[in-house]
Amino acid sequence: MDTVTHCPLCSGRGQFFYKNKNSLFYKCDICCAIFLDRPFLPDIEDEKSRYHKHNNNANDPGYQKFVNPIVSNIVGDFSPRHKGLDFGAGSDSAVSKLLKERNFQIEQYDPLFHAFPELLEKKYDYIACCEVVEHFHHPNKEFAMLKKLLLPGGKLYCMTAVYNEETDFNTWYYKNDLTHVFFYHRKTFEWIKKEFGFFHLDMDNNLIILAVN
Numbered sequence: 587m588d589t590v591t592h593c594p595l596c597s598g599r600g601q602f603f604y605k606n607k608n609s610l611f612y613k614c615d616i617c618c619a620i621f622l623d624r625p626f627l628p629d630i631e632d633e634k635s636r637y638h639k640h641n642n643n644a645n646d647p648g649y650q651k652f653v654n655p656i657v658s659n660i661v662g663d664f665s666p667r668h669k670g671l672d673f674g675a676g677s678d679s680a681v682s683k684l685l686k687e688r689n690f691q692i693e694q695y696d697p698l699f700h701a702f703p704e705l706l707e708k709k710y711d712y713i714a715c716c717e718v719v720e721h722f723h724h725p726n727k728e729f730a731m732l733k734k735l736l737l738p739g740g741k742l743y744c745m746t747a748v749y750n751e752e753t754d755f756n757t758w759y760y761k762n763d764l765t766h767v768f769f770y771h772r773k774t775f776e777w778i779k780k781e782f783g784f785f786h787l788d789m790d791n792n793l794i795i796l797a798v799n
Contacts, residue, residue, distance in 0.1 A: 594768070595619055595725040596777055604755050608764070611755075617778075618771035619725075620749055627723055628764050634698060636765045642676055644683040653680045655793045656714050656743045663741060666690050668711035671735065674718030675700055681714045709737045715744045720766045733782045736798050742784075744794040746770060770794075 591600045591612055598616030605611070610623040628636070643649060657680075660670065666689040672682045675694035685692045692714070694700045713732055722728045732742055747760040749769045760766060775794055779787040785799035 591623060593617060593619055594621060594723070595729075595774070596781070597726075604761075609761070611761070614774075618773040620755070620769040620771075622767040627767055630698075633721075633765050636763070642678050642680070644678045644680040646680070649680045650684060653684070653716050653745070655790070656681055656716055656745055657684045659743060659793070659795065660685060660690070660712055660714065660741075661688060664690070664712055669693075669708075670712045670714065671695060671705065671708075671710045672714050672716075673732065674715055674721070679716075681716050706731065706735065708735070709740075710735055711737050711740050713740070713742045715742065717745055719744050719770070720746045720760070720768055722768050725768055729778055729782055733784065733798070738798060740798050742796045744796070745792050746794070747792055748772065748775075748789070748794075 592598065593600050593612075593614035593616065596614060596617040596619075598614040600612030600614050600621065603611045603613040603620055609626050611620050612623065613620050664670070668691070670685065670690060670692040672679050672692050672694045675682060675696045677699045679694060682692050682694050693705050695702060695705045713735060715732070719725070736742060747769075749755070749771050755761060760769070772789060775787055775789060775796070778784070779796060783798075784796040786797040788795040
């Protein structure tokens with residue numbers, strides 16, 4: 587298949603990568619991201635339906651363990667006097683719960699469950715995006731906004747499954763969620779760091795930290 591389209595992050599040329607009966611993915615020649623063809627993007631009702639099926643309980647020990655990489659790094663880097671944002675918090679955020687238990691100041695924003703646009707007019711010392719960035723339909727706009735929301739010395743903490751050359755995309759569980767529409771390679775985050783002017787990038791498995799100076 588020789589159909590091409592353009593990456594919603596870097597506008598690079600996307601080459602056909604994978605197709606099944608429900609989806610069509612391209613891979614970007616420039617930033618190495620894998621993205622869903624736009625006609626297959628879920629609408630808001632599809633997303634709501636899927637999110638309501640998530641069994642996220644902030645009191646669940648397994649869920650708390652899953653988000654611990656973000657929580658422990660925020661606690662190590664900042665203190666309760668700093669202000670944070672849980673971006674894409676969902677219906678019940680273990681990140682916010684665990685940080686608030688440590689007296690951290692963190693606001694929750696989510697377009698479906700915590701739709702408070704005034705929070706996007708403030709500035710923050712840290713932003714948590716736990717299992718969020720793979721849902722971005724317009725990652726260029728969304729990363730530009732997240733960078734703008736950070737104060738000097740701030741950090742953006744993302745958790746997402748990162749694709750690499752050893753990943754068997756055909757059997758990769760992460761692509762099977764219809765709301766997961768944009769997948770990242772290490773080179774994708776390196777492009778984000780450079781393009782949006784982040785000072786530093788750290789990657790440890792599925793935890794990605796982008797810092798501003």
